[in-house]
Amino acid sequence: RFSGVQGAPPIEVFALTRRYTEDKHPNKVNLGVGAYRTDEGKPWVLPVVRRAEKLIAEDQSLNHEYLPVLGLDSASAGATRMVLGPDSLALKEGRGVGIQCLSGTGSLRVGAEFLAQILKYSVFYYSSPTWGNHKLIFMNAGFKEAKTYRYWDAQNRKLDLAGMLEDLRNAPENSVIILHAIAHNPTGVDPTEAEWKEIADVIEEKKLFPFLDCAYQGFASGDLDKDAFAVRYFEKRGFEFLCAQSFAKNFGLYNERIGNLTLVTKDAETISNIKSQITLLIRGMYSNPPSHGARVVSMVLNDPEMFEEWKGCIREMSGRIITMRKALRDRLEKLGTPGQWNHITDQIGMFSFTGLSEKQSMHLIDEYHIYLLKSGRINICGLTTSNVDYVAECIDATVRK
Numbered sequence: 291r292f293s294g295v296q297g298a299p300p301i302e303v304f305a306l307t308r309r310y311t312e313d314k315h316p317n318k319v320n321l322g323v324g325a326y327r328t329d330e331g332k333p334w335v336l337p338v339v340r341r342a343e344k345l346i347a348e349d350q351s352l353n354h355e356y357l358p359v360l361g362l363d364s365a366s367a368g369a370t371r372m373v374l375g376p377d378s379l380a381l382k383e384g385r386g387v388g389i390q391c392l393s394g395t396g397s398l399r400v401g402a403e404f405l406a407q408i409l410k411y412s413v414f415y416y417s418s419p420t421w422g423n424h425k426l427i428f429m430n431a432g433f434k435e436a437k438t439y440r441y442w443d444a445q446n447r448k449l450d451l452a453g454m455l456e457d458l459r460n461a462p463e464n465s466v467i468i469l470h471a472i473a474h475n476p477t478g479v480d481p482t483e484a485e486w487k488e489i490a491d492v493i494e495e496k497k498l499f500p501f502l503d504c505a506y507q508g509f510a511s512g513d514l515d516k517d518a519f520a521v522r523y524f525e526k527r528g529f530e531f532l533c534a535q536s537f538a539k540n541f542g543l544y545n546e547r548i549g550n551l552t553l554v555t556k557d558a559e560t561i562s563n564i565k566s567q568i569t570l571l572i573r574g575m576y577s578n579p580p581s582h583g584a585r586v587v588s589m590v591l592n593d594p595e596m597f598e599e600w601k602g603c604i605r606e607m608s609g610r611i612i613t614m615r616k617a618l619r620d621r622l623e624k625l626g627t628p629g630q631w632n633h634i635t636d637q638i639g640m641f642s643f644t645g646l647s648e649k650q651s652m653h654l655i656d657e658y659h660i661y662l663l664k665s666g667r668i669n670i671c672g673l674t675t676s677n678v679d680y681v682a683e684c685i686d687a688t689v690r691k
């Protein structure tokens with residue numbers, strides 16, 4: 291029977307990383323995968339994470355017993371406080387709860403299973419374009435129909451707010467709307483505060499269900515509170531919603547799979563029923579989550595001094611990204627590369643949607659060993675002071691071709 295299995299399509303970003311790794315060219319540049327790199331082009335273990343890991347390793351009171359099904363309470367409570375804010379009314383009133391899940395992906399999956407299987411939601415909407423995994427996660431969780439709402443105005447390289455609002459207005463009641471809470475992947479373009487208000491108005495009026503995906507808190511502005519605006523706004527407006535948090539990027543804990551699913555309800559009494567249902571969903575999926583990342587996150591979020599140090603690390607990462615955005619734009623403008631390049635510094639977060647076509651993107655890979663997604667998305671963190679000239683020159687040559 292195995293002989294009849296058809297090959298599945300490759301996952302673009304992982305296939306790209308493999309090609310990059312196998313490439314022997316001395317000037318190769320990886321602008322594909324969404325991971326932070328130092329100015330030396332290296333992965334970065336945050337010093338505060340190293341410190342926490344040492345303390346954990348030396349703590350004789352810790353062991354490898356199972357965590358509870360819903361994870362380490364101190365980690366999920368810290369994570370929920372971090373995203374909803376210390377003054378959250380939902381938390382004060384016991385209407386908000388956090389569940390430790392397997393990074394952002396696992397948090398989305400658990401939330402989507404809850405919505406599909408327990409609340410019987412069947413239609414979800416995601417932005418066009420979006421992160422390559424949303425559709426797969428929600429369909430595998432049991433949703434029946436995937437739909438898109440307009441988001442990106444390619445011509446003007448900005449948010450297509452009118453299109454987005456129109457598509458949401460036409461969505462059937464009880465559709466789940468996936469929203470990128472901060473630093474939209476792949477476009478790097480977020481709604482303004484006033485635009486979030488209009489989006490929330492339509493979601494409320496049309497009885498849609500918001501599911502916020504928060505994978506980059508701190509990465510956009512360097513300020514955790516500022517980057518949580520959208521999530522806190524939905525809370526203040528009194529919505530019931532879900533929010534999936536990832537600690538892959540802001541803690542650099544990619545492979546530890548630490549994330550958090552926050553649920554905000556209208557009344558505190560339902561929380562224990564919700565938790566009991568999610569307990570069964572998780573029990574049947576992976577039984578309970580791993581502890582290492584949870585211990586690190588818990589320690590850092592709950593210790594004021596380590597928390598401050600971590601915020602410094604976030605500022606360093608977001609600061610380097612902003613510097614590299616400027617560097618790339620400056621060089622393209624100095625070279626007189628045809629077209630406008632202001633969007634590179636206008637966009638926020640880890641990614642830039644360069645506006646390069648698929649053909650141009652493939653040319654950069656094949657001709658210059660610069661790896662990027664075929665949509666033209668680049669990870670700004672892949673740029674360094676030593677490769678930004680090369681990248682700019684190659685983009686220039688490609689655009690002029």
Ligand code: PMP
Nearest residue numbers: 393394395421475503505536538
């Ligand atoms: N959502 C978005 C929009 C993302 O970009 C990512 C990371 N690529 C995630 C969720 C979650 O990733 P992870 O499961 O590694 O936390």
